[in-house]
Amino acid sequence: MKLSKGFEQAIYVIVILEIKGQGQPVKSTALSHELQVSDSSLKKVLRKLVLANLIKSVASKDGGFLLARPIDQISLRDVLLAEEGAQPIQFNNRHLAKQIFAYPQERDHIAYSEQLISQALRGATAAYEESLAQFTLDRLLKKNQ
Secondary structure (H helix, E strand, O other): OOOOHHHHHHHHHHHHHHHHHOOOOEOHHHHHHHHOOOHHHHHHHHHHHHHOOOEEEEOOOOOEEEEOOOHHHOEHHHHHHHHHOOOOOOOOOOOOHHHHOOOHHHHHHHHHHHHHHHHHHHHHHHHHHHHHHOOEHHHHHOOOO
């Protein structure tokens, strides 16, 4: 699995909003300047964060973006799901087991094998997401201890 560059950008947008925003909206141009990324590509990341209710968009002359909730309530899992979608580990089963177990009497074995793989991947996804859920972004603000 390869995470998009938007995932890292989303993490640090939230950190910037906590540090520099301090309850005041921060414009997308200021965020893109701070991260040294294009404003147009960052706006796609910001939209995903807004749709996931991690940040809020404030439309006004002095508008911009604010955190939608405290940073200690935003986890890496939240950002992952916002940026990458609901299924970060995707498996497209092409049913290759049928090539190996080609006899009609082995259909049950094929289904069982495919089911085992799917269960293992669901378990891995759940463990991965649970680990990320335990890591809140406020940890990025703390100095080494």
